[in-house]
Amino acid sequence: MxxxxxxxxxxxxxxxxxxxxxxxxxxxxxxxxxxxxxxxxxxxxxxxxxxxxxxxxxxxxxxxxxxxxxxxxxxxxxxxxxxxxxxxxxxxxxxxxxxxxxxxxxxxxxxxxxxxxxxxxxxxxxxxxxxxxxxxxxxxxxxxxxxxxxxxxxxxxxxxxxxxxxxxxxxxGRYQLVDHMVRSDGKYADLFRIDYRDVPQRDWREECADEATYSFRLAVESRKRLATMNAELLERNGLGQSDVGPMLMQNLSVGAFSFWEEALETTIDRVCHANLAEFGHLGSMDVLVNLEAAARHRAPGDHVLLLNSSPVAAWSSTLLRRLPDRRTEGIEL
CATH class of the missing domain: 3.40.47.10 (Thiolase/Chalcone synthase)
Known part of the structure; x- marks a missing residue:
């Protein structure tokens, strides 16, 4: 384990x-x-x-x-x-x-x-x-x-x-890592970028090379990717979507949460909404902060599906199982 x-x-x-x-x-x-x-x-x-x-x-x-x-x-x-x-x-x-x-x-x-x-x-x-x-x-x-x-x-x-x-x-630990999957696609490798060579740091800017590609093409592909990955992960562990409750994911915007709830026919855990409002987007940190917050209201034995993605593009789906608490320490958000 x-x-x-x-x-x-x-x-x-x-x-x-x-x-x-x-x-x-x-x-x-x-x-x-x-x-x-x-x-x-x-x-x-x-x-x-x-x-x-x-x-x-x-x-x-x-x-x-x-x-x-x-x-x-x-x-x-x-x-x-x-x-x-x-x-x-x-x-x-x-x-x-x-x-x-x-x-x-x-x-x-x-x-x-x-x-x-x-x-x-x-x-x-x-x-x-x-x-x-x-x-x-x-x-x-x-x-x-x-x-x-x-x-x-x-x-x-x-x-x-x-x-x-x-x-x-x-x-x-808090959770058992039951199963995990990461996929990527180099077509979007530099969709978001910062041109920094010969540019003073104060003038650095994050730029989206093609907003239509991000908002439509990548969104459609991300929906297909994560739906397929989630289905495979759950099937090979003998579970259905109803067995994992509200999903956890990264924090980008309330609009993104609505998109994923409709696209994946699920609900996004309310801790994601609360952490989004308080902390904004924390990059790779998002999923850790959300996992710890969610542990407070997930019972031992509960399965949790954790989704993550990035516009480079990469996607991940992680299946976890809540373990009984053996220590009382927790993250102070």
Whole structure:
């Protein structure tokens, strides 16, 4: 058995009200209306280059809640941000040194956008199943806006923070990782991008190369992909959609939740709506924050279906089973 948890999250102290973001004044009227209609009330804002401190704090909390010393950790996977502080440096080994996890196998996981954490789950499960000497893998993800502009048109508003989760062969986590699937499609590899070469950082902007492709073509393909993946995952585990209750997924907008509820004929857990309003979009962190919040009202034995996607494009579907609580520690949202 592979278990997932505990989860720990760390947020910067600064909280920003979306309606008061100064960048809104730079937007055309239709963009401003869209940004204010996403269902996001506030986001946390970190100081420049704060990713490392946030990631370290989240990792230390997760290890403490698991009762595990950093030097006992067998592996650590860092889900990299979209704008590393330096080219050619290693954020993953920097975090390893900071934590004191000197004996751990360490690697960075990126390139799949928000779904990079789903790839990290795949790699962590492979390590735990394939190496009898590996019993613990810490997955850490940090999120920060890569430009000074938090509104990512035509999608969401970005918040900052970091989260960490322990995957283990010990039966001490919040959830059992029952089954997992990740798929990708390179046709959309640079649909969203930042042109940074020879551009001052203040002028960096996230751009959607083709909004029609994002809003229609990718939306249709994502619906087909996730519907197929969910059906396969449930069928091979002898379950139906009614056995998993409200689904969990990443937080982009209330419109996105409505789209997925109609497209997949399901409901999205209310914790996703609450976290969207409070934190905005947290990249790979979203699914971790939502999983921990949902654990509070899922009974032991309940199955949970967790969806994730990114516009690069990549999709994941993860089947989990809620385990009895063995510790009382929880993430303080």
């Amino acid at each position: 592979i278990t997932l948890g505990p989860v720990s999250a760390e947020f910067p102290e600064t909280r920003l009200t979306v309606s008061e973001l100064t960048e809104l004044a730079e937007l055309p009227e239709h963009r401003r209306v869209h940004a204010l209609g996403l269902g996001i009330t506030t986001v946390h804002g970190a100081a420049e280059d704060a990713d490392h401190e946030l990631a370290a704090a989240a990792a230390e909390k997760a290890l403490a809640r698991a009762g595990l010393a950093a030097e006992e950790l067998d592996a650590m996977l860092l889900v990299g941000g979209r704008a590393p502080r330096y080219l050619m440096s290693s954020e993953a080994t920097r975090l390893q040194h900071r934590l004191g996890a000197e004996r751990a196998f360490v690697a960075g996981v990126s390139e799949l956008g928000c779904a990079s954490i789903s790839a990290a789950f795949t790699l962590a499960a492979g390590l735990l199943r394939g190496d009898s000497r590996c019993g613990t893998v810490l997955v850490v993800a940090a999120a920060s806006a890569p430009t000074r502009l938090r509104y990512r048109a035509p999608m969401t508003v970005l918040g900052d923070g970091a989260a960490a989760v322990l995957l283990s062969t010990a039966e001490t």
